[in-house]
Amino acid sequence: MIVEAGHFALVLALCVAFVQGVLPIVGAARGNAAWMAVAPQAAIAQWLLVAVAFLALMHAYVTSDFSVLNVVLNSHTDKPLLYKISGVWGNHEGSMLLWVLILSLFGAAVALFGGNLPAAFRARVLSVHAWLAIGFYLFILLTSNPFERMLPPAENGQDLNPLLQDPGLAFHPPMLYLGYVGFSMAFSFAVAALIEGRVDASWARWVRPWTLLAWCCLTAGIALGSWWAYYELGWGGWWYWDPVENASFMPWLAGTALLHSATMVEKRDTLKGWTVFLAIVAFSLSLLGTFLVRSGVLTSVHAFATDPARGVFILLLLVFVIGGSLALFAWRGPTLRNTGLFQPISREGAMLLNNLAMMTGAAAVLLGTLYPLFLDAVGGAKVSVGPPFFNATFVPLMIPMIAAMAVGPLLAWKRGDLAAAMKRLWVAAAAAAMVALFIWQMQGDGAIFGALGIGLATWLLVGVLVEWGERIRLFRAPAGEAIGRLVRTPRASLGMTFAHAGLAIAIAGIAASTAWKVESIQTMKPGDTVDVAGYAYTFQGARRADGPNYTAVRGTFTVRKDDRPFATLEPEKRIYAVRSQPTTEAAIRTTFLGDLYAVIGDPEGTEGAFVTRIYFNPLVAWIWAGAMLMAAGGLLSLSDRRYRVGLAAGRRRDAPADASPTRA
Amino acid sequence: MSAAVSFPMKRFLFLLPLALFLVIAGYFAMGLTRDPRVLPSVLINTPVPEFALPSIQGRDRGFASTDLQGGVALVNVFGSWCVACRVEHGFLMQLKQRGEIPIHGIDWREPDREAGPRWLAKYGDPYALIGDDPESRGVIAFGVTGAPETFLVDRQGVIRHKHVGPLTPEVWDRTLKPLIAELRKQ
Amino acid sequence: MKLRLLLILWTWLAAAPALAVDPREVLADxxxxxxxxxxxxxxxxxxxxxxxxxxxxxxxxxxxxxxxxxxxxxxxxxxxxxxxxxxxxxxxxLLRPRLTPATYLLWFGPLAIVLLGLLALAVFYRRNRADDPAVPAPLSPDERRRLESLLKDGPR
CATH class of the missing domain: 1.10.8.640 (Cytochrome C biogenesis protein)
Incomplete structure (x- = not known):
């Protein structure tokens, strides 16, 4: 009954979305305030209805209602409660329901917090948003209904893929979807602006917070996924350039570009067409990711069970949403007028360079991801495009961007002084050179790329700190004044400092963990000791350690450093009973300089020996720490009062903060 | 994108993304009609690669590439662990009883030495020659990715056709039988 | 593999994560x-x-x-x-596709995109500068003569 109620609520949501998709936009065209006023109410109603549908499905999972096909396929009575809940979105149908829940949540948020938007504009935004929702409701109801019953009910379920029974994974999809779907807001704003033919600073101010929120969630979601892969998949890798990973990374790149270009529209009234284009592209790439994962056109370990009907439907949706918005862009875009002019060497110039790097990076990733499909479609050979390709193309594209990133914030708007900026960066250059040389000397051969990577990270980090120091006049003004400036620094610019520093830290982690990973694979009997990167691991044996729905063997390693006890690591190898699928649970001890990482494999012989794999992953945790710092920077910027008050104040300029430090 | 760009040029620039997207969507549409997991063999119309596999328990000879000279034959990759192999097994037995064509087997990755012979004892043994392939030597030589797979080899020992998945009467009637008749005529 | 995603998936072949390379395989050298x-x-x-x-x-x-x-x-x-x-x-x-005519577009594509992007930037800046008040056009000979004569007159 509850399940039927959920199904019915979803159908109602579709009906409401139709109303929201038509009345307000027609009202806006005719100046009918009553029709426009339908939009906020409808958006909130949609959200409530989808929430009912979602909770109904969750109820079926939590109570193990095995008359629901989706529950049978993805749950089991023995599963811990957390995974019964996360099982709701651990499958195709349920994850689509989560997708529309978040989509309607954003719509409701605009309805609730968008009071400062002009009524006609808000009506158009919500109508556009409703059309996106209609597409997805239809997709769920017609091809992927999670409420389908199964009669007679099954005795028990088939359990959730054990790889997904993990806390990291429980939260990864909601985060990721907040990111993907969050870009739908920027998209709706862009399309509404094209319909109105007006893009100005206040438009950019409305778009930026939604984009920032989506960007933060996507950053966190990607980091969470990569962290999960790192500890769950058992060989210490954290990024594989799998099509599905790429599908989440491309919107991130486009979203990052959008954040920067929206700043330029806001502050400098320039690059309007380009910014609208990026807003469309960021969401289009999110949709593309959905298509790739769910249509079966590409193979990926992450792919959902695929069904051609779904593929066709999603493709039609893509053509409708992306094709439609790009057609509108082609039609209305050329009428957008830019007034702000600037020189290549300027803050705007640096941001444009960022845009170029982000978008060429995204294009390279897109090309690599889709190339096998293209070649196959034109009757060419079957090829694979794997990590070696992406590392060879994407990484070189990013290096100049990162080098320029330290300089950009030091340049003035409109026209910057490169020589002066470089002069102020001598500390960063000296620090980078010293660190790189030192590390290269210390690590010896083969480490040149690692040393360069760390040098680059140092350059960026110190460059960011120099800019921050200048901003608050650290060491130049009396301490009191510096503190006063620190306190008054707008959170948006502090957010930028955080985010850029976070990237520097992540780069150091990426470089070090790639260049100096230590791996040791061996068979160990109880009492055997191996030395890995200065830590002595003694295998103490293994014992059974079964959980609620799995059997497991847990090994124990005692780790000594400099002959003193340092840590105990207890990796597990589990076999989940229902699907008889094994998983590894790596034991990880994170230290400042690197992770100790131990995995246990199969037993060998009769003396209690096991195959073991032990790694030392230098600085690897910096990757996620850096990513979290980036997301935190985004949130900090989001909390800037400029986005909370006086949103509609138009072109008011926040003075000292926006002025370049050269003029400060 | 400033006003100085001539208008048609500007139009074109703004149309470019749409055009690009439509091209991509076209490829997607084509992609939907194909299964990315199907991997065509690169070995069609090339001589059987060299291999020599030992015999399985209970037989006195194995199976090697030299055994494929002189007559049209099928080479079938199977294993007792392979569920789909059970599906096609009855049909292979029929082919053997009808005396249609010699079928040779590659017994792939048995968990132990007895498993293959036990399976054949239970369900019947349609194979003329069988090679034991615990380390995928023969399988890699044929570029096999999964079981069952079946190859048609002509009398010069050249691979002419590869079938992925269980062999069914339909596949036999539609594809293999005509091909075999033609190869035998040559 | 996998990453992230988590989402994911129902995998058609269980991607069993586990020890890949096994000590018995490792070469002595x-x-x-x-x-x-x-x-x-x-x-x-x-x-x-x-x-x-x-x-x-x-x-x-x-x-x-x-x-x-x-x-x-x-x-x-x-x-x-x-x-x-x-x-x-x-x-x-091959995870790293070979460079053949069929993969020229793949391997040279990113470079071509970068070059096109730089070209677009260059065009953008050239047009941008043409009417940028922030960057005065160089003085014409006439203007220069006038400026010089004004300077000669000295401050008034």
């Missing part, structure tokens, strides 16, 4: 072993898709790793080892 690992990372695991044989513990991946090691131990150079595997499974098995 560290230099040869390092070559074997590097080669393994370039070869795709055919039953898992998108995973290198180095990362996979699928049986076929394991046997391919063994084959790679045997060939290396027998003295084959990297090229020959790769060629052998490609002769069996086609280019599909």
């Amino acid at each position: 560290p230099a040869l072993e390092a070559r074997a690992r590097a080669l393994s990372q370039e070869l795709r695991c055919l039953v898992c898709q998108n995973q290198s044989i180095d990362d996979s513990d699928a049986d076929l991946a394991r046997d391919l790793r063994k084959l790679v090691r045997e060939r290396i131990a027998a003295g084959d150079d990297d090229r020959r080892v790769i060629d052998y595997v490609v002769s069996r499974y086609g280019d599909f098995v």
